[in-house]
Amino acid sequence: MMGLMFALKIILKSAFRHKTRTLLTMGSVVIALVAFGLLRTVVNAWYAGVAASSATRLVTRNSISLTFPLPMAYKDKIRQVKGVTDVSWGSWFGGIYINEKNFFANFAVDPKSYLKLYPEYLIGPEQKAAFLNDRRGAVAGIKLARRFGWKVGDLVTLKGTVYPVDLDFVIRAIYRGKDKNTDESQFFFHWDYLNESVKKAAPERADEVGFFMEGISGPLLAPAISAQIDSMFKNSLAETLTETEKSFQLSFISMTEALLMVIQLVSFVIIAIIMAVAANTMAMTVRERMGEYAVLKTLGFGGFRIAGLIAGESMVIVMTGCILAIALTYPAAHAFRAQLGDYFPVFNINRRLFIFYAEASLLVGLVAAVFPAWKVIKTPIAEGLRRAG
Numbered sequence: 436m437m438g439l440m441f442a443l444k445i446i447l448k449s450a451f452r453h454k455t456r457t458l459l460t461m462g463s464v465v466i467a468l469v470a471f472g473l474l475r476t477v478v479n480a481w482y483a484g485v486a487a488s489s490a491t492r493l494v495t496r497n498s499i500s501l502t503f504p505l506p507m508a509y510k511d512k513i514r515q516v517k518g519v520t521d522v523s524w525g526s527w528f529g530g531i532y533i534n535e536k537n538f539f540a541n542f543a544v545d546p547k548s549y550l551k552l553y554p555e556y557l558i559g560p561e562q563k564a565a566f567l568n569d570r571r572g573a574v575a576g577i578k579l580a581r582r583f584g585w586k587v588g589d590l591v592t593l594k595g596t597v598y599p600v601d602l603d604f605v606i607r608a609i610y611r612g613k614d615k616n617t618d619e620s621q622f623f624f625h626w627d628y629l630n631e632s633v634k635k636a637a638p639e640r641a642d643e644v645g646f647f648m649e650g651i652s653g654p655l656l657a658p659a660i661s662a663q664i665d666s667m668f669k670n671s672l673a674e675t676l677t678e679t680e681k682s683f684q685l686s687f688i689s690m691t692e693a694l695l696m697v698i699q700l701v702s703f704v705i706i707a708i709i710m711a712v713a714a715n716t717m718a719m720t721v722r723e724r725m726g727e728y729a730v731l732k733t734l735g736f737g738g739f740r741i742a743g744l745i746a747g748e749s750m751v752i753v754m755t756g757c758i759l760a761i762a763l764t765y766p767a768a769h770a771f772r773a774q775l776g777d778y779f780p781v782f783n784i785n786r787r788l789f790i791f792y793a794e795a796s797l798l799v800g801l802v803a804a805v806f807p808a809w810k811v812i813k814t815p816i817a818e819g820l821r822r823a824g
Contacts, residue, residue, distance in 0.1 A: 460716045464753055464756025464799075465756050467705045467712075468757060468764075468796070469760050469767050471706060473764075474705075490654035492648060493680065494647070494649075494680055496645070496675065497675065498665075498675055499674075505647065512667055513667075516663050516664055518656040518659070521551055523544065523548035523552050523648045523649075524626065524648065525543055525626060526597075527645050528597060529541070530593025531594040537583070540618075541624075542622075542623055545625075545627075546566060557610055565607040566607040573605065573607065573623065574609070574624070575606055576609070576611075577611050579622060580609045582620070587609060589605070599637055600633060600635075600636045626644070630642065649664075662677075710802055713752065729814070738811065745808045760792055
């Protein structure tokens with residue numbers, strides 16, 4: 436026990452002998468780990484929609500592109516497919532609130548069927564009834580409402596971009612997500628209200644939808660139901676592509692897959708940089724103290740015991756940086772969310788990230804000590820003493 440306490444005392448004194456160097460190394464570890472954590476969280480946020488997808492929901496769109504519409508009449512045929520329990524529909528409106536900087540997802544849906552398909556959107560019964568009974572009513576996510584200071588009863592106008600109409604809405608409900616992966620920054624309203632406005636401004640575009648959403652009785656039925664729906668509209672003027680909600684979300688992510696790969700690569704390069712910084716620090720330390728280690732050898736310290744002291748010093752520096760990084764990750768994520776939260780509706784720190792911090796720090800601390808320790812073990816006492824002073 437006394438030997439362990441003595442070794443710990445030597446390690447702590449050695450680690451902070453050159454305070455400036457040690458603090459700079461710790462700072463490098465902190466910055467690198469926090470940067471790694473934010474980059475990994477960005478990647479996770481990008482896949483948040485996929486994580487929140489239901490295995491019992493399908494999406495049907497035009498086989499050419501989501502920008503091409505589908506006839507509203509398709510819904511009756513889709514309902515007849517065995518295994519389909521619910522059908523809803525919607526169209527991306529892409530409206531602008533005040534100016535182009537205020538981007539958020541807004542679309543027209545069939546209210547009753549849509550809310551039935553998406554029980555993760557939690558709305559109070561009174562607000563839900565008010566929304567369903569008001570043709571001009573709209574629902575906003577709690578994050579979106581906080582962003583613009585909206586409350587129930589407020590009037591909101593969206594300028595049309597996809598459709599040649601500007602629509603006025605009354606906020607009738609504000610929803611919260613059932614869990615942390617639910618997007619709370621969406622805005623949706625009655626499809627009938629949009630369709631009535633389009634009939635007046637552009638009649639040729641009326642009675643068309645951007646997509647259908649189907650609830651199915653079981654996830655194992657998804658391939659068969661998807662194939663049956665698409666076969667019904669094969670060789671029509673508007674052929675369809677039906678896929679699971681997860682696949683539908685992944686189709687958007689695939690457009691930026693190269694960017695995500697670069698982000699993931701950079702995040703691991705950061706860990707390699709930490710390793711290089713820590714290894715350089717320990718190499719400098721060993722080179723300066725070679726004479727001291729030679730003296731310890733003459734006092735009976737074995738080479739591996741000295742290597743343990745070097746590894747311990749490396750671990751103290753790196754693990755202290757790790758602890759500070761854990762403490763600073765949440766404030767850094769909060770600042771990041773405040774600046775770029777509009778582009779990442781779901782931006783949550785996964786606590787498993789801290790386990791990786793610890794594992795990476797242990798690896799870095801040990802690897803950084805390997806070469807310096809090996810050098811000390813291999814250096815003869817006489818040669819080490821010549822370097823003293």
